[in-house]
Amino acid sequence: MKRIQYHRYGGPEEMRLEEFELDRPMARQIVVRVKAASVNPVDWKIRNGAMWFMTGRRFPRAMGSDFAGVVEAVGASVTRIKVGDAVLGTMSMKAGGAFADRLVADEKLVVVKPAALSFDQAATLPIVGVTAWCGLVDKAQLQPGQSVFVHGCLGGVGRAATQLAVSLGADVAGSCRGTAMDDARALGLSRVVDYQQFSADTLQRQFDVVFDTAGTLSMRDGRTLLKPGGIVLDINPSTGKLFGILLSPQHKMVVAKPSTEVLAKVVEMAVTGRPCPVIGMTVPLVKAIPALTALEQQGTPKGKLVITWHHQ
Numbered sequence: 001m002k003r004i005q006y007h008r009y010g011g012p013e014e015m016r017l018e019e020f021e022l023d024r025p026m027a028r029q030i031v032v033r034v035k036a037a038s039v040n041p042v043d044w045k046i047r048n049g050a051m052w053f054m055t056g057r058r059f060p061r062a063m064g065s066d067f068a069g070v071v072e073a074v075g076a077s078v079t080r081i082k083v084g085d086a087v088l089g090t091m092s093m094k095a096g097g098a099f100a101d102r103l104v105a106d107e108k109l110v111v112v113k114p115a116a117l118s119f120d121q122a123a124t125l126p127i128v129g130v131t132a133w134c135g136l137v138d139k140a141q142l143q144p145g146q147s148v149f150v151h152g153c154l155g156g157v158g159r160a161a162t163q164l165a166v167s168l169g170a171d172v173a174g175s176c177r178g179t180a181m182d183d184a185r186a187l188g189l190s191r192v193v194d195y196q197q198f199s200a201d202t203l204q205r206q207f208d209v210v211f212d213t214a215g216t217l218s219m220r221d222g223r224t225l226l227k228p229g230g231i232v233l234d235i236n237p238s239t240g241k242l243f244g245i246l247l248s249p250q251h252k253m254v255v256a257k258p259s260t261e262v263l264a265k266v267v268e269m270a271v272t273g274r275p276c277p278v279i280g281m282t283v284p285l286v287k288a289i290p291a292l293t294a295l296e297q298q299g300t301p302k303g304k305l306v307i308t309w310h311h312q
């Protein structure tokens with residue numbers, strides 16, 4: 001079996017495509033033959049060692065979170081999923097391992113894939129969909145008719161949050177790079193601004209919810225955008241802002257908490273087209289390291305990077 005792994009924390013040069021031995025599944029785990037995996041910034045943040053206090057110091061460490069594939073074996077206590085099912089899910093942060101031809105996942109982070117979604121599409125959903133859901137539904141309790149501003153609306157989480165907010169009946173505005181404003185309008189945004197020319201004062205007191213997916217809005221700008229009683233959601237606060245956010249009644253930090261319940265909701269909505277998975281580029285696992293390196297170094301994703309494994 002092959003997977004992308006690394007033997008110490010560090011930059012893209014630490015990634016290796018290597019043979020590995022698959023663990024036997026425990027009682028509530030399943031073995032998946034991976035058909036597709038998608039890339040999230042957290043994958044390289046973990047590899048860089050930014051989360052070593054959660055991910056530990058045992059190497060080699062496997063890379064990758066979100067995946068879709070076919071179940072090959074299940075642990076003794078697994079009842080919800082059976083061998084042969086097409087599934088999608090995400091790996092725990094501690095385990096990683098989606099950039100592989102096989103993986104062992106926790107049953108609680110996996111749901112059955114509907115036939116209406118391809119494996120590539122399904123693999124794009126877990127982290128971005130769950131993050132959008134945790135922010136807009138769990139934290140903000142978004143209601144139809146409310147107004148939302150998505151800062152960074154064309155990133156993975158930004159697209160998912162925009163589409164989820166539109167489908168929940170909100171009026172959605174957002175920011176993106178000036179050259180991509182037509183792509184943003186096509187997502188259903190009623191107003192789009194260029195984040196490089198951004199001035200919060202021109203959008204004063206207009207939003208019930210501000211979703212800062214990029215983590216670049218100052219606390220003052222976030223407050224300026226809010227109607228009375230509104231809230232700012234931050235998924236990526238800078239260390240300088242973190243303390244202020246924790247103390248501010250108008251700011252909430254969102255940490256994605258994947259569960260079968262939320263994954264199932266995200267999948268159900270994806271089948272109806274929102275969030276509609278957007279794939280920017282597909283590469284086979286054997287060519288994934290250069291593609292991962294380019295995305296990490298150059299950013300500006302035009303949709304999700306999907307890694308595929310063509311099994312015989």
Ligand SMILES: NC(=O)c1ccc[n+]([C@@H]2O[C@H](COP(=O)([O-])OP(=O)(O)OC[C@H]3O[C@@H](n4cnc5c(N)ncnc54)[C@H](OP(=O)(O)O)[C@@H]3O)[C@@H](O)[C@H]2O)c1
Pocket residue numbers: 040041042045127128131151152153154155156157158175176177195213214216234235236254255256257299300301
């Ligand atoms: N807390 C959590 O549980 C959680 C969950 C998921 C993600 N995250 C974090 O949230 C961040 C976003 O994730 P993602 O998957 O959406 O990443 P992504 O796909 O790389 O998207 C980032 C987006 O931010 C835009 N952007 C860059 N600079 C900006 C600025 N100054 N103002 C507004 N937008 C700007 C980018 O636009 P251009 O490419 O055009 O520059 C891009 O569209 C990452 O840091 C990720 O690690 C946190």
